[in-house]
Amino acid sequence: MAPTKVVLLACGSFNPVTNMHLRIFELARDQLQRTGLFTVVGGVVSPVNDAYVKKDLVESYHRVQMAKLATQSSDWIRVDPWESEQNSWAETLKVLNYLQLQLDSGCLMSNESPNKNSPKKRRKRRRISDEIQVDEVDYNITNTVISNQSLINTSEPMKAKLLCGADLLESFAVPGLWQQEHIEEILGKYGLVVISREGSNPLKFIYESDTLTALQDNIHIITEWMPNEISSTRIRRALGRGESVKYLLQDGVIDYIKKHELYGAVSTVNSNLSK
Numbered sequence: 001m002a003p004t005k006v007v008l009l010a011c012g013s014f015n016p017v018t019n020m021h022l023r024i025f026e027l028a029r030d031q032l033q034r035t036g037l038f039t040v041v042g043g044v045v046s047p048v049n050d051a052y053v054k055k056d057l058v059e060s061y062h063r064v065q066m067a068k069l070a071t072q073s074s075d076w077i078r079v080d081p082w083e084s085e086q087n088s089w090a091e092t093l094k095v096l097n098y099l100q101l102q103l104d105s106g107c108l109m110s111n112e113s114p115n116k117n118s119p120k121k122r123r124k125r126r127r128i129s130d131e132i133q134v135d136e137v138d139y140n141i142t143n144t145v146i147s148n149q150s151l152i153n154t155s156e157p158m159k160a161k162l163l164c165g166a167d168l169l170e171s172f173a174v175p176g177l178w179q180q181e182h183i184e185e186i187l188g189k190y191g192l193v194v195i196s197r198e199g200s201n202p203l204k205f206i207y208e209s210d211t212l213t214a215l216q217d218n219i220h221i222i223t224e225w226m227p228n229e230i231s232s233t234r235i236r237r238a239l240g241r242g243e244s245v246k247y248l249l250q251d252g253v254i255d256y257i258k259k260h261e262l263y264g265a266v267s268t269v270n271s272n273l274s275k
């Protein structure tokens with residue numbers, strides 16, 4: 001049987017995007033392809049909407065720009081600002097539905113597709129947006145994406161899968177956070193690729209849930225044998241304290257943070273301080 005073509009979607013704050021966020025895409029692609037069952041044709045970073053209540057969340061405009069800078073050298077990971085541009089927070093299932101509709105209709109937007117602004121493509125994406133009942137999106141804003149990534153060929157059937165760290169899987173158990181039907185649909189219709197994280201035990205977590213056990217064929221657990229806790233929270237803390245974050249974030253992201261004085265970082269534009 002030919003491998004299933006897959007596009008990985010990572011939803012999160014990306015506040016800011018770290019090298020570990022990039023690493024989980026790479027690890028997931030490598031390990032999924034080694035099974036011989038999947039070909040990973042793309043990865044999508046979807047920064048969460050500003051309406052998602054989280055401490056210290058900087059404006060999505062900045063989080064999207066940083067994610068674009070971080071992924072600009074990748075030929076398969078791109079950033080989709082659609083979720084961040086909605087008028088309200090969009091649940092993860094809706095983001096997956098939106099991505100799958102784009103894949104089904106052959107109109108997955110690249111970060112720099114030459115004809116991305118064509119009225120035909122704009123109309124098509126607007127229809128997709130209407131179909132999943134989210135607020136109207138201004139695609140002129142969406143299309144101000146800057147990057148050098150190539151267009152994913154969407155002429156063949158492709159499946160969206162949710163890529164996450166084990167902490168996101170474990171958040172399924174937080175009362176009131178996820179609707180049961182959403183969890184079932186995310187797993188049943190799409191599937192989950194979970195990267196292990198220090199302090200988590202995804203296999204035990206699945207074992208303890210009847211829903212997850214019933215759908216475990218659609219959960220791919222990938223062990224990160226070089227675990228590290230590069231987390232956005234720790235990066236923000238370091239920045240606020242004036243500590244170096246070099247090699248934890250892409251250089252372009254560090255420059256952007258300093259230029260815009262995000263997370264309490266001090267601009268180096270007018271000073272002689274090195275990174």
Ligand SMILES: Nc1ncnc2c1ncn2[C@@H]1O[C@H](COP(=O)(O)OP(=O)(O)OP(=O)(O)O)[C@@H](O)[C@H]1O
Pocket residue numbers: 010011012013014015020021024163164165166167168195196197228229230231232233234
């Ligand atoms: N070190 C890591 N190992 C494995 N997965 C990770 C790691 N860091 C982030 N992820 C995963 O990347 C996705 C997006 O990350 P997100 O920005 O929401 O989390 P975070 O880095 O933990 O942020 P914060 O520290 O602000 O809570 C999530 O699924 C998260 O589990």
Ligand SMILES: NC(=O)c1ccc[n+]([C@@H]2O[C@H](COP(=O)(O)O)[C@@H](O)[C@H]2O)c1
Pocket residue numbers: 011012013014048052054090091092093168177178179182
């Ligand atoms: N019900 C849901 O769909 C649901 C609930 C909680 C978090 N999420 C998503 O999970 C991600 C969590 O990000 P953080 O780990 O940064 O909080 C975000 O993208 C958020 O939208 C989705």
